[in-house]
Amino acid sequence: MRIIYASCLISKQKNKDLFKNNTYAGFQVQKFHQLLCNGFAFNKCDIQILSALPVTRKNCNKMFIKKSYEKEGSIFYNYLTVINLPILKNIFIILTAMIEMFKLAKCKDNVFLIADCLNQSVSLGAVIASKILRIKSIGIITDLPDFLSDKGKNRFNNMIITMFDNYVLLTDEMNNYIVNNITHKNKPYIVIEGSVDYTILGETEYKKYEKKVCMYTGTLAKIYGIEYLVKGFIKAKVLNSELHIYGDGDFKNELIDLCQKNSNIKYFGTKPNEYIVKEQKKATLLINPRPSNEEFTKYSFPSKNLEYMASGTPLLATDLPGIPDEYKKYEYIIENENVDGIANMFRYVLNLTDKELRKKGKMAQKFVLNTKNNVIQTKKIMEWLSNL
Numbered sequence: 354m355r356i357i358y359a360s361c362l363i364s365k366q367k368n369k370d371l372f373k374n375n376t377y378a379g380f381q382v383q384k385f386h387q388l389l390c391n392g393f394a395f396n397k398c399d400i401q402i403l404s405a406l407p408v409t410r411k412n413c414n415k416m417f418i419k420k421s422y423e424k425e426g427s428i429f430y431n432y433l434t435v436i437n438l439p440i441l442k443n444i445f446i447i448l449t450a451m452i453e454m455f456k457l458a459k460c461k462d463n464v465f466l467i468a469d470c471l472n473q474s475v476s477l478g479a480v481i482a483s484k485i486l487r488i489k490s491i492g493i494i495t496d497l498p499d500f501l502s503d504k505g506k507n508r509f510n511n512m513i514i515t516m517f518d519n520y521v522l523l524t525d526e527m528n529n530y531i532v533n534n535i536t537h538k539n540k541p542y543i544v545i546e547g548s549v550d551y552t553i554l555g556e557t558e559y560k561k562y563e564k565k566v567c568m569y570t571g572t573l574a575k576i577y578g579i580e581y582l583v584k585g586f587i588k589a590k591v592l593n594s595e596l597h598i599y600g601d602g603d604f605k606n607e608l609i610d611l612c613q614k615n616s617n618i619k620y621f622g623t624k625p626n627e628y629i630v631k632e633q634k635k636a637t638l639l640i641n642p643r644p645s646n647e648e649f650t651k652y653s654f655p656s657k658n659l660e661y662m663a664s665g666t667p668l669l670a671t672d673l674p675g676i677p678d679e680y681k682k683y684e685y686i687i688e689n690e691n692v693d694g695i696a697n698m699f700r701y702v703l704n705l706t707d708k709e710l711r712k713k714g715k716m717a718q719k720f721v722l723n724t725k726n727n728v729i730q731t732k733k734i735m736e737w738l739s740n741l
Contacts, residue, residue: 359468359479392731405475450478492517500649523654548727549663573602578642585695633664662717683717
């Protein structure tokens with residue numbers, strides 16, 4: 354099986370070359386696609402990455418980046434030429450993605466296009482070429498465009514979604530929404546919530562902090578519950594505890610003010626994912642306070658939860674409707690999603706014994722590594738593709 358994977362995915366070396374000062378904030382997107390591509394490669398799939406470099410005028414001062422190729426392990430990267438100017442960049446990527454797609458798909462036998470639908474330019478160019486070449490196309494949809502900010506872009510993105518033959522989705526509810534509001538017809542799809550790295554079990558164990566460290570990583574947006582989290586922690590007043598926060602967003606300035614008033618709340622800004630993962634293993638508790646009453650939560654599965662569970666540190670999270678029941682017994686659930694409810698859960702969980710907390714974390718880790726690792730998840734996709 355041969356897969357042409359259209360996205361913004363870049364190799365570790367390319368990431369270092371382009372973003373030496375770690376200004377690129379899209380590491381979660383990179384991690385999602387990297388895990389899938391590594392899984393495909395492990396399953397002996399010929400994987401070709403058709404990559405639109407994730408550069409903008411804000412994160413890269415280069416005006417022109419010429420086309421290049423790279424091999425990392427058994428994965429081939431085909432980096433499209435970039436003219437780093439608004440609008441012109443997108444038009445050029447659409448055209449060059451089409452051209453490169455024709456080159457990569459010369460042999461049509463058992464070839465599939467998989468594309469990140471939210472990466473509009475490269476996915477549009479690739480899917481147009483796939484229609485001409487009569488290659489089956491699969492769109493990966495990690496968020497529904499209608500729940501993103503720019504309505505004009507959303508309509509364009511929805512148009513791109515309709516062009517794909519099949520979909521990889523995060524939840525079944527996503528398909529219901531797509532059928533009723535975007536495509537208006539059923540198309541084959543498979544649900545893959547995400548994946549974790551199968552090599553995690555061989556990684557180094559880190560000694561836990563002496564203090565009870567609670568940790569949040571991600572977007573500092575009130576819509577994701579960060580305000581309730583911080584104020585709930587303050588109200589809990591658990592002895593010998595700290596709250597460590599990483600990320601950026603509209604709550605940042607208010608968070609800095611709260612840190613100045615509360616010495617046990619520490620804000621570390623943004624850090625590379627490798628650093629974050631190590632810190633997660635050293636923490637006592639990892640938290641995702643995303644409110645469950647927001648409509649978009651039916652159509653999403655936070656990759657943060659999988660990353661948290663893979664660390665072996667227990668997870669405290671809300672009962673999101675998009676998360677299957679099989680995950681629930683491996684989490685501590687925030688039932689009352691307000692300051693008092695979160696404060697009560699902090700008091701409860703942080704007063705459990707180290708043995709109880711370790712058992713909960715390790716059970717969750719075993720579950721995701723045995724059932725949701727990237728080798729297993731991509732094997733499911735490949736078996737599904739073989740039957741299309």
